[in-house]
Amino acid sequence: MWRAGLRAYSGHVVATPETVIVGGWRGYTPMTGFNLDDGRLLWSTQRATDTVLPVPWSGGVLLGSGTDAWLIDPREGRELARWRLPEPLAWSDNHSPFTLIDHDRCLVLCGSRSVAVIRLSSDLVHPLFRHDADLVTSAAEFTGGVVLLRERRGGYVAVDPEDGSALWKMDAGQPFAEGVGHDDKGFVLVSQPGVLFRLRPDGHLVERSSLRSRVSALVDLGMGEMIVVTKGTLRMIAVDTR
DSSP states (O other), X not given: OXXXXXXXXXXXXXXXXXXXXXXOGGGOSOOEEEETTTOOXXXXXXXXXXXXXXXXXXXXXXXXXXXXXXEEOTTTOOEEEEEEOSSOBOOOSSOOSEEEOXXXXXXXXXXXXXXXXXXXXOSOEEEEEEOSSOBOSSOOEEETTEEEEEETTTEEEEEOTTTOOEEEEEEOSSOBOBOOEEETTEEEEEBTTSEEEEEOTXXXXXXXXXXXSOEEEEEEEETTEEEEEETTEEEEEEOOOO
């Protein structure tokens, strides 16, 4: 439909209903906005921008670097809001530290163990949870009404998004792959060695099974169906919801 030329290392691409925004990976390039329908250039920052992987949020696009997070207008590139974080953002090449809760709340993974909350309705940042172990530097999962945080050492901790209390912990003794499945029976987790864990809503383990292959990610499709990304394959699985 259209094609637009980019500078080298123009990593980070995020789409909104009307725009495509490119740039900011490792601070190598400016941020640039294109019209989604025809590829027309809408705006570009004058200087290179350093940001984690941005995410669309409530009509804007959320960016962050160091101890700053800011929201921009995707049509104009102008700043709409800014927050100062208590610790530097957790940094990853291709994962965002932001987890959207609703139109007003967004979780931010800070440092190696903390989660904070920013709100569109306030410029204040509120600490939510601090763990006693290092967390994986990718966004928390918000599903089934709880926040799920993946540990580096091979476990999960479930957190109440309202008061930040730890609801339950699960230690598998092996690193988990990215992604969580959820249905009315509870949660489905998968470890990188390829073991599926089925948990009740309270975190109690009710079943485990082996996929017999290493796993890098799980994508929840709803209704008990999931895609599992293994080395060189995509596998569709269905969880018995009876």
